Amino acid sequence: MYPILFSFGSIHFYSYGLMIAIGILVAYYLAEKKIKANGIDPKRLEWLVFSILAGGFAGSKILYWITRIPDIGTDPTIFTNLGDGWVVYGGIIGGLVAGWFYCQNHGMNFWKTFDMVIPEVALAQGFGRIGCFLAGCCYGVETHAWYAVVFPEESLAPAGISLFPSQLVMSAYDFGLYFFLEWFSKKKKFNGEVGAAYLIAYSFGRFVIEFFRGDMIRGVVNGLSTSQYIAIATFIAGIAIIVIGRKRFSQSNK
Known part of the structure; x- marks a missing residue:
C-alpha cells in the first residue's frame, strides 16, 4: 500500500525494509533473552544471527534467480536488481545451512540452538509479510470478496484490482506459528523437535497459501508452484526429524 514511506531527494525509505528491520x-531481542537464560555468551548470538542473515539473503536471491532462469535472456536486470526479487524458502534454506556451519565451527549444538531461535524466525517472518503487503509484492489472486484489497499504482501488485490479501493471511499465520512454537518448546522431547515442528507447520501453511497467490512469475509446474514443491520436501524432512528423534528418545529412556 505504501512502498515508499518518505524520501529525502533521491533517497527513499521503503516500508518493506523497515518491517524487515523491525x-x-x-x-x-527475544532470542537474546533465551540465549542468556541458557548460559550462552550473547556474542555467539550476534555472529550466529549475522551468519543466518547473510546465508538467508544469499539463499533467497539465488533461489529467485533459479526460478527466473527462463526470463534472464530477455531481462538481464534480474541479476542486477537487488531492490526486489526474493524467495522466502531460499532464505530459510540458506539461513539453516549458514547456521549449521557456524554451530559446527564454534562447538555449539545446532539442534538445541535451532530450537531456541526458530520461534523468533517465525515472528520475524510475520513482520516481513506485513512489509510485503505494504510494498505490494507476494500479492493474491483476484477476488471480489468483502476482504479484498486494492493496491495503488505505485505498488508492486496490479493496481486497481481487488485481490486476496495473501500477505496479511500469511503474516497472521506466522505470528500464530511463533506463539505455537513457544508453547511447544516447553513440551519438546529432544533437541530439534521444535525446529521440525516449524518445518512441518510452515510448509503446510505455505503450501495452502500458494493456491491464493497471484504472482506466479516464479513458475508453475503441473499445477504447483516452485514453493509448493519445496514445501512438500521440507514437510517430509520435518516429519522425518520427528520420527527419528522420538524413536531415539524412546530407546534412550528404556
Whole structure:
C-alpha cells in the first residue's frame, strides 16, 4: 500500500525494509533473552544471527534467480536488481545451512540452538509479510470478496484490482506459528523437535497459501508452484526429524 514511506531527494525509505528491520530487531531481542537464560555468551548470538542473515539473503536471491532462469535472456536486470526479487524458502534454506556451519565451527549444538531461535524466525517472518503487503509484492489472486484489497499504482501488485490479501493471511499465520512454537518448546522431547515442528507447520501453511497467490512469475509446474514443491520436501524432512528423534528418545529412556 505504501512502498515508499518518505524520501529525502533521491533517497527513499521503503516500508518493506523497515518491517524487515523491525522483525529482525524484535526477534533478536527475544532470542537474546533465551540465549542468556541458557548460559550462552550473547556474542555467539550476534555472529550466529549475522551468519543466518547473510546465508538467508544469499539463499533467497539465488533461489529467485533459479526460478527466473527462463526470463534472464530477455531481462538481464534480474541479476542486477537487488531492490526486489526474493524467495522466502531460499532464505530459510540458506539461513539453516549458514547456521549449521557456524554451530559446527564454534562447538555449539545446532539442534538445541535451532530450537531456541526458530520461534523468533517465525515472528520475524510475520513482520516481513506485513512489509510485503505494504510494498505490494507476494500479492493474491483476484477476488471480489468483502476482504479484498486494492493496491495503488505505485505498488508492486496490479493496481486497481481487488485481490486476496495473501500477505496479511500469511503474516497472521506466522505470528500464530511463533506463539505455537513457544508453547511447544516447553513440551519438546529432544533437541530439534521444535525446529521440525516449524518445518512441518510452515510448509503446510505455505503450501495452502500458494493456491491464493497471484504472482506466479516464479513458475508453475503441473499445477504447483516452485514453493509448493519445496514445501512438500521440507514437510517430509520435518516429519522425518520427528520420527527419528522420538524413536531415539524412546530407546534412550528404556
